[in-house]
Amino acid sequence: MPGDILKKRKIAVLGSRSVGKSSLVIQYIENHFVESYYPTIEATFSKGVMYKGVEYDCDIIDTAGQDEYSILNSKHAIGIHGYVLVYSIASRNSFDMIQIVYDKIINFCGVNDIPCVIVGSKSDLPSRQVTAADAEELAKLNKAAWVETSAKNNVNIGKVFELCVQEIERRSPNNQVEQSGKQGCAIM
Numbered sequence: 001m002p003g004d005i006l007k008k009r010k011i012a013v014l015g016s017r018s019v020g021k022s023s024l025v026i027q028y029i030e031n032h033f034v035e036s037y038y039p040t041i042e043a044t045f046s047k048g049v050m051y052k053g054v055e056y057d058c059d060i061i062d063t064a065g066q067d068e069y070s071i072l073n074s075k076h077a078i079g080i081h082g083y084v085l086v087y088s089i090a091s092r093n094s095f096d097m098i099q100i101v102y103d104k105i106i107n108f109c110g111v112n113d114i115p116c117v118i119v120g121s122k123s124d125l126p127s128r129q130v131t132a133a134d135a136e137e138l139a140k141l142n143k144a145a146w147v148e149t150s151a152k153n154n155v156n157i158g159k160v161f162e163l164c165v166q167e168i169e170r171r172s173p174n175n176q177v178e179q180s181g182k183q184g185c186a187i188m
């Protein structure tokens with residue numbers, strides 16, 4: 001039944017190295033915090049995400065950390081429905097990377113904007129370098145959702161993926177109010 005197929009969603013988690021992408025995903029999937037740091041190559045997890053009373057079967061792709069010179073892997077653009085772009089609230093550099101990664105995705109896909117949640121991770125750290133106001137402005141500029149999280153203290157972790165499904169669904173053909181219909185590289 002087509003309705004069932006439409007409930008499958010692919011979400012890619014991107015951002016600078018060591019901002020806490022894996023910790024966010026592991027806290028969400030396995031409900032625990034990883035104190036030690038192991039750089040990720042790539043890992044995919046599956047979990048049901050509830051949004052407006054409907055369960056979406058989500059594949060969540062935890063990617064390797066990017067920098068400004070990284071080439072966007074086509075696997076992280078083609079067939080992806082929504083993005084979680086992570087910076088650390090304690091790293092201005094990682095925040096500056098968000099726009100760079102965002103622009104790489106929209107240029108690759110040839111769209112104006114993408115379903116996206118910008119995530120300020122490590123909100124438990126006292127050494128803040130990125131204000132909430134700056135992050136909200138960036139999110140507004142890119143028509144993205146925004147939330148601060150702590151994987152360590154399990155704050156707002158579920159919210160990230162609910163917001164991501166919300167951003168995906170907001171742009172889906174059935175819910176479109178103002179979109180031209182051009183969005184995402186390929187909706188599978």
Ligand SMILES: Nc1nc2c(ncn2[C@@H]2O[C@H](COP(=O)(O)OP(=O)(O)OP(=O)(O)O)[C@@H](O)[C@H]2O)c(=O)[nH]1
Pocket residue numbers: 015016017018019020021022023024034035036037038039040041063064065066121122123124125149150151152153
């Ligand atoms: N204080 C604090 N530390 C965190 C939090 N999330 C992650 N960390 C720590 O930050 C370090 C990097 O976390 P990872 O989740 O491995 O980061 P990553 O973005 O997946 O790293 P790459 O795979 O290299 O891209 C680890 O030592 C984590 O324990 C958090 O919410 N609070």
